[in-house]
Amino acid sequence: MFASNPTAMPTTASTMFSAYASFAASMMLVRSITDQLIPGLLRTYISSSLRHLFTPLSTTLTVVIEEYDGIIARNEVFDAAELYLRAKISPLTERLRVSKTPKQKAISSAIDKNQELVDTFENMKLKWKFVCVEPKNGGHYSYDKRHYDLSFHRKHKEKVMECYLPYVLAKAKAIKEEEQFLKLFTLDRDENSRGSGLWKSINLEHPSTFDTVAMEPEMKKRIIEDLDRFVRRKEFYKKVGKAWKRGYLLYGPPGTGKSSLIAAMANYLNFSIYDLELSSISSNTELRKALLSTSNRSILVIEDIDCSVEIQNREAEEGAFQSNKSKKMLTLSGLLNFIDGLWSSCGDERIIVFTTNHKDRLDPALLRPGRMDMHINMSYCTAGGFNTLASNYLGIHRSNRHRLCGEIEGLIESSEVTPAEVAEELMRIDDADVALEGLVSLLKRKKVERNEAKEEASNKIEIQYVKRQKTEPNVNGDNQNMLS
Ligand SMILES: Nc1ncnc2c1ncn2[C@@H]1O[C@H](COP(=O)(O)OP(=O)(O)OP(=O)(O)O)[C@@H](O)[C@H]1O
């Protein structure tokens, strides 16, 4: 077409040059306008996003498994990974953390921070990395933030989420059951309310079991049956719309086995213990946080509830409400509300145990029927309790009954001796004759002391009565004089 019209060429070329010149000029204009209108940062973002569009997507997907879900609740996947990975350590790992508790049969190891290991599952390759981030000065956290990075080919995403992670959880559960790793949790706090406020744990190594706790066999049987019924009745609790929880109040003098019984319950049920010291908590909000972050299948223990001054009784609480401190203070109603209300909606298979040396000092609201399902009196040592201790400490059973057992059984209940005192006496020496003779003299001494104390107390009452009679002649109820 061009060839057939030679005159057209110069016109076309000049048109092209002028078109190019005007295009270049417009581009420069656009550029200078964008430079002026779009700030530098946004420009960089747009250009990096555009670049990203044209670079191929990485084939690796990394899942982050943090130790805490939010700030307070433990992430069960993290705990499971910790257990699961112990069995996966390869000879190439460069740094390990090792530990062993008396109850563990073997040394257990875990990868140290920034170490990696590779696992395979159904032809998938999975890379684990343990990461610890130290707290920054002035940051939100005062403790190491720990997490695992789990990396794999992104095409396996569904399989990892639906098969591999559930497999890790199931494996960890099996390892835990096999090792009977019960935990004892306490709040990470000091008396100035410092610390992370999170639960920290050690392995619960308390050797107490229902076989070793000295108490009346009938009472022991009732407790075991109660616990059995509780764990069996998941469906029942659901059907009647009640929270799957059970409360026990253990009361009795020091050294009668309250803490030993709690450990026996934990060992029997395979439940971890959360030991909550109310004095380390300063507000209802903190209490809520602490309780919400406990796990299922656990026993929450609040010892010496009568000593927790702030929550002792409602009057004190009402008084406090008038002061500015009220908002910060831990209140009895905060505690009770939690037990009754919030607790109902937060998890399953929870046991709560209160202990006290003085049941009579507790607020009636705490003792109301329905609040604590079972009140257990941990009394001074009974004949039944003595037989358990004699069997545990000296190997004395019905078949090889010792000649002093009868005398001890006759003396023990009137001596008001605690199982702790009996245990101490029996542990003193290996020789059963000497140990039991020692116990007989302890019981006799205690009995005399007790009678003397009783006599002294009744004398005191008599003296007071006589004194009052002298000052108020009508103290015996004879008010004839007043009437006349
Ligand atoms: N009923 C019991 N059966 C077996 N051992 C016991 C019993 N009571 C006490 N003991 C022995 O005495 C020690 C102290 O008992 P424990 O701590 O269980 O008493 P407690 O009632 O919790 O006391 P406190 O009120 O001071 O907390 C235990 O380690 C255990 O050896």
Ligand SMILES: [Mg+2]
């Ligand atoms: Mg105790």
